[in-house]
Amino acid sequence: EAGVAQSPRYKIIEKRQSVAFWCNPISGHATLYWYQQILGQGPKLLIQFQNNGVVDDSQLPKDRFSAERLKGVDSTLKIQPAKLEDSAVYLCASSLDGTSPQFFGPGTRLTVL
């Protein structure tokens, strides 16, 4: 069974630029999550989708971050404009439903210069 796919794996941008990340969850998984992992820290949840609806986005900096999962499968996370402190690994995870264990993708390492 294929795991969670993410692209790109690495991205380097300058501050104030925009960037987008893509995630394809495990087939059949209704719940999708985006996490931010700053170097040396544990992942922090940014947003959780159940199918194409948002369940929790309380920790998403909505002035610059946005995410969508229009058809309830793939998802994109966007940062516009990026700040230096956004440098981190952005992890996507999926689970069968809202209570099942989450399975993570390889992440996208973002460097903001």
Add this chain to the structure above:
Amino acid sequence: AQKVTQAQTEISVVEKEDVTLDCVYETRDTTYYLFWYKQPPSGELVFLIRRNSFDEQNEISGRYSWNFQKSTSSFNFTITASQVVDSAVYFCALRNNAGNMLTFGGGTRLMVKP
């Protein structure tokens, strides 16, 4: 509010030694779930175990074992006869019963030397 503390930021052992990774959690919920994940250098978080708050039985899976002590709010992870391939960052996480938001600890970097 939920909190997970992994006091050991880095542990170094020699291959074949046993090693225990500590995890202490805080929650006001009576029903909750605890997890351990492994993050190898490739970066992908690998699910290891899930335990609910009503099941205090210790669990063993090969060289891995987990000790859940509700009285001390701890969920420790022991690797027996460690191997170089066990080198990774290990995260303990907590989820309440209301949703599926995981609260992660800061992680423990384990280095197993040959």
